[in-house]
Amino acid sequence: MSAESFKYLITGGYVVLVYALSWIGMRRTKEFAGFSIGNKDMSPYLIGVTLAASIASTATFVINPGFVYVHGLSAYLHYGLAGSAGTIAAFLTLSRGFLRVGEANRALTLPDWIFHRYQNRRFSQYFAFINLLSITFVVLILVGCSLIMTSLFPIEQKTALVIILLFVFSYVLMGGTYAHAYTNTLQGFLMLAVALLLFAQGLPLFEGGFIAALRAVNDNYAAIYNPDSSLYFSFFSVFASGFIITFALMLQPHILTKVLYLRSEADLGKFIATTVVVGFLFTLVLFIGFFARVSGLEVSSQDAVVVEYLNHTLIGTDSSGLLLTFIMLTLLAAGMSTLDGILVSLSAMVVNDIVAPLSHNSRNGLLWSRWVLVGVGLLGMLLAWNSPPLIGLFAQKGVYGLAAASLVPMLFGVLFRQPLPLWLVFGASLIGLFGHFLLHLGVGIENPSISASYAILASLAYAFVGILAVRVSGSRSNNP
Numbered sequence: 001m002s003a004e005s006f007k008y009l010i011t012g013g014y015v016v017l018v019y020a021l022s023w024i025g026m027r028r029t030k031e032f033a034g035f036s037i038g039n040k041d042m043s044p045y046l047i048g049v050t051l052a053a054s055i056a057s058t059a060t061f062v063i064n065p066g067f068v069y070v071h072g073l074s075a076y077l078h079y080g081l082a083g084s085a086g087t088i089a090a091f092l093t094l095s096r097g098f099l100r101v102g103e104a105n106r107a108l109t110l111p112d113w114i115f116h117r118y119q120n121r122r123f124s125q126y127f128a129f130i131n132l133l134s135i136t137f138v139v140l141i142l143v144g145c146s147l148i149m150t151s152l153f154p155i156e157q158k159t160a161l162v163i164i165l166l167f168v169f170s171y172v173l174m175g176g177t178y179a180h181a182y183t184n185t186l187q188g189f190l191m192l193a194v195a196l197l198l199f200a201q202g203l204p205l206f207e208g209g210f211i212a213a214l215r216a217v218n219d220n221y222a223a224i225y226n227p228d229s230s231l232y233f234s235f236f237s238v239f240a241s242g243f244i245i246t247f248a249l250m251l252q253p254h255i256l257t258k259v260l261y262l263r264s265e266a267d268l269g270k271f272i273a274t275t276v277v278v279g280f281l282f283t284l285v286l287f288i289g290f291f292a293r294v295s296g297l298e299v300s301s302q303d304a305v306v307v308e309y310l311n312h313t314l315i316g317t318d319s320s321g322l323l324l325t326f327i328m329l330t331l332l333a334a335g336m337s338t339l340d341g342i343l344v345s346l347s348a349m350v351v352n353d354i355v356a357p358l359s360h361n362s363r364n365g366l367l368w369s370r371w372v373l374v375g376v377g378l379l380g381m382l383l384a385w386n387s388p389p390l391i392g393l394f395a396q397k398g399v400y401g402l403a404a405a406s407l408v409p410m411l412f413g414v415l416f417r418q419p420l421p422l423w424l425v426f427g428a429s430l431i432g433l434f435g436h437f438l439l440h441l442g443v444g445i446e447n448p449s450i451s452a453s454y455a456i457l458a459s460l461a462y463a464f465v466g467i468l469a470v471r472v473s474g475s476r477s478n479n480p
Helices: 003-027 032-035 045-070 074-103 110-118 121-152 157-206 209-219 236-248 253-261 265-293 303-315 318-359 367-387 391-415 422-443 448-478
Strands: none
Touching: 003 157, 003 318, 032 318, 032 367, 045 074, 045 121, 045 157, 045 236, 045 253, 045 265, 045 391, 074 110, 074 236, 074 253, 074 265, 074 391, 110 121, 110 318, 110 391, 121 157, 121 236, 121 253, 121 303, 121 318, 121 391, 157 265, 157 318, 157 367, 209 265, 209 318, 236 391, 236 448, 253 265, 253 318, 265 303, 303 318, 303 422, 391 422, 391 448, 422 448
């Protein structure tokens, strides 16, 4: 079979399989709760693979290897090592308490969880509105997937954007959370196979030693802190900010709400272990940045490193063409595995936490969630139509702001069981959100993870001082 015929055959088979899984999901989605978090009948292993695929996505498989290509070992340590540590710490710290509060109050979304924890509808609505910053990550995924699709098929990037949008939205509209979970499991196993394959395929480039190969580029490329880099040049920019921002990123609605899919706390161990192991294996794809740089490949743009490396390495014989098609299709699946999760969480959140409270009408929630999904998709395509350069940094501006605003309300909501004053958590959230944008856009800190981490530390300092003040005031009132 020729590579061209195989390309259309495997793509058609993938589309049919995804729609079949979505049809199964649609038959199990009878009401809004099922669309949002399922019916609590899924395996913790399946949910773990689903979450790992949601975390990895286009950022890990397509965009972030470009940072490794440009900045070297320091970028890998930031995304691979510090980021993985942040992920593990977040789920070990937050999962049990988040599930406990969510189960007790039958929470469907992250802002819904906030409402039940702090008993304030306006605060939960504020949380719902700032979570719309996730749209910047939708843009990243759409652009990354369109780059892959144009390398697979003879179409323009804008045409690819439309096709991707129609495909993902159609299958998510059908089955909601079940469609997302079932298709993510399929996509997750494809991603796992490709991550291991590409890592093994590039290892011969390091026959003389890993560090020696990086030093052959230049000494700073092999340095833990790269003095030539404007992004990863110090302990804080490489390790501290990588850990802090990744910990906070686990609080995104399409990530932490996966905990609410579980049947009970008994499933937490299996769920977390699956997420951590599969997620770490996904980070092996970051080595493509090293492989491309060490092999001497010159790329047209940082965001296109993975696509150009694969085309350079695998084009030639029919057999390599078949492999390239399979890998490119899996990279598309990597993007869709996060995109569908964001879409489900955003649509559920807008309906449950914005539309229903403001309209005082909770009827037809399932129908509303599907219409909102269409609106989110159109907005995402509009922003992606003429995308900015370095789409990874563009997405980080918005998503990291959301992470900075979310950390104190979520972390303190889990760790402190007693009631917390609204001024404390709301003030900390505002410090995180606006502190990030002020430092990044106003002061000019180029790396969004650094500006967001500084803002998070400031919000934590404010919150801890506030907690201390509340306790001192309480002890004085009890001891006149």
